[in-house]
Amino acid sequence: MKKTxxxxxxxxxxxxxxxxxxxxxxxxxxxxxTVNLITDNATGEAVATPGAYTFQLVTRDxxxxxxxxxxxxxxxxxRDHSFTTDPVEFKEIINDNAIQQCITGLEGLVxxxxxxxxxxxxxxxxxxxxxxxxxxxxxxxxxxNDKGQQLYIPGVILHPNIGTNIYPMVVVSYGVxxxxxxxxxxxxxxxxxxxxxxxxxxxxxxxxxxxxNIIYRVIMDVENKKAGLVMYNAKFTSLPQExxxxxxxxxxxxxxxxxxxxxxxxxxIVPQLPGSEGMLPMDDYTFNSxxxxxTDTWLNSVSIDYKVSGKMGETVIPELYTGRFxxxxxSIPDTMKQ
Numbered sequence: 002m003k004k005t006x007x008x009x010x011x012x013x014x015x016x017x018x019x020x021x022x023x024x025x026x027x028x029x030x031x032x033x034x035t036v037n038l039i040t041d042n043a044t045g046e047a048v049a050t051p052g053a054y055t056f057q058l059v060t061r062d063x064x065x066x067x068x069x070x071x072x073x074x075x076x077x078x079x080r081d082h083s084f085t086t087d088p089v090e091f092k093e094i095i096n097d098n099a100i101q102q103c104i105t106g107l108e109g110l111v112x113x114x115x116x117x118x119x120x121x122x123x124x125x126x127x128x129x130x131x132x133x134x135x136x137x138x139x140x141x142x143x144x145x146n147d148k149g150q151q152l153y154i155p156g157v158i159l160h161p162n163i164g165t166n167i168y169p170m171v172v173v174s175y176g177v178x179x180x181x182x183x184x185x186x187x188x189x190x191x192x193x194x195x196x197x198x199x200x201x202x203x204x205x206x207x208x209x210x211x212x213x214n215i216i217y218r219v220i221m222d223v224e225n226k227k228a229g230l231v232m233y234n235a236k237f238t239s240l241p242q243e244x245x246x247x248x249x250x251x252x253x254x255x256x257x258x259x260x261x262x263x264x265x266x267x268x269x270i271v272p273q274l275p276g277s278e279g280m281l282p283m284d285d286y287t288f289n290s291x292x293x294x295x296t297d298t299w300l301n302s303v304s305i306d307y308k309v310s311g312k313m314g315e316t317v318i319p320e321l322y323t324g325r326f327x328x329x330x331x332s333i334p335d336t337m338k339q
Contacts, residue, residue: 029058033124035171035185036223038258038300039077042182045260049223050076052185054171056124059088066090068104070122075111077181084109084117097332098129105337111177118176121337124169127191128332131214134233136191137163140248140275142220142229154229154252155222158189170331174299182261186300187330192217194328198237201321203313210239217305217326219265219293226256228265230291237309237322248275251288262295286311286321299337302329 037052071085086109107120218231236245254267273280291307311321
């Protein structure tokens with residue numbers, strides 16, 4: 002995956018071309034990138050590879066619009082495959098404050114031979130986050146390379162220098178005949194949902210806490226099967242003496258692609274806090290274990306389980322915090338599930 006320099010924008014302006022056909026039709030073409038997770042239905046083996054989908058919107062009038070979808074970047078068996086679907090009508094809705102274009106009933110042939118099966122594809126914006134959280138202004142992890150350049154970690158898509166150039170996300174679900182199942186995911190996802198924790202007080206008493214204010218961001222380096230996880234508004238107890246951390250960063254997690262999903266995990270990870278002079282390790286705390294698993298066939302929802310040890314005075318408490326998060330980075334509307 003390419004690394005993004007902090008001083009640069011995330012990419013060029015979106016390419017949008019349109020032309021009149023002489024019969025009041027207007028055609029618009031645009032390409033969006035994503036990551037395809039391709040599962041071999043016979044073996045259960047799953048691979049994740051960069052993907053790109055080109056959408057052709059044909060508008061005849063306000064109520065007569067169709068969409069066709071094509072790709073030449075569907076990679077399995079060590080080579081690229083392609084298809085272009087027939088145009089179909091589609092639905093445009095607002096779901097969780099995000100504009101979504103839902104394209105179902107797509108038909109086409111992969112490499113002009115193998116039919117697509119139950120092909121459903123959606124273009125979606127980003128949903129509303131809790132409170133006034135702004136995904137384009139949030140802390141984004143970076144590092145300094147051997148040339149002294151400060152770069153965002155691989156997989157970053159959204160960052161404070163992105164301006165208004167925000168790409169929508171592509172969500173796909175289809176089969177290549179009966180041989181392969183294809184889903185998609187973004188390398189830079191902001192998850193919202195519910196966090197439930199149990200904890201120990203200084204007096205040794207047990208406590209519990211639930212919140213929907215913690216936002217989990219997963220940044221994935223697909224090529225090297227590594228990930229970073231940021232927790233925003235991180236607070237694990239109801240105790241007033243525990244302040245909410247604006248951002249808490251866990252680096253160097255391992256990524257494993259499994260049949261129809263993926264897992265991200267790590268052990269003995271010391272969390273880091275962003276500071277004016279760089280990242281500050283929180284040496285008194287250790288994430289003894291953390292595991293993220295996809296929980297939906299659309300790959301939009303996950304569970305995250307973690308156990309944290311920490312010091313109370315000079316005493317290390319093995320399970321100071323135990324947490325579980327369930328949530329999603331995009332909402333799949335009913336029209337895509339039918």
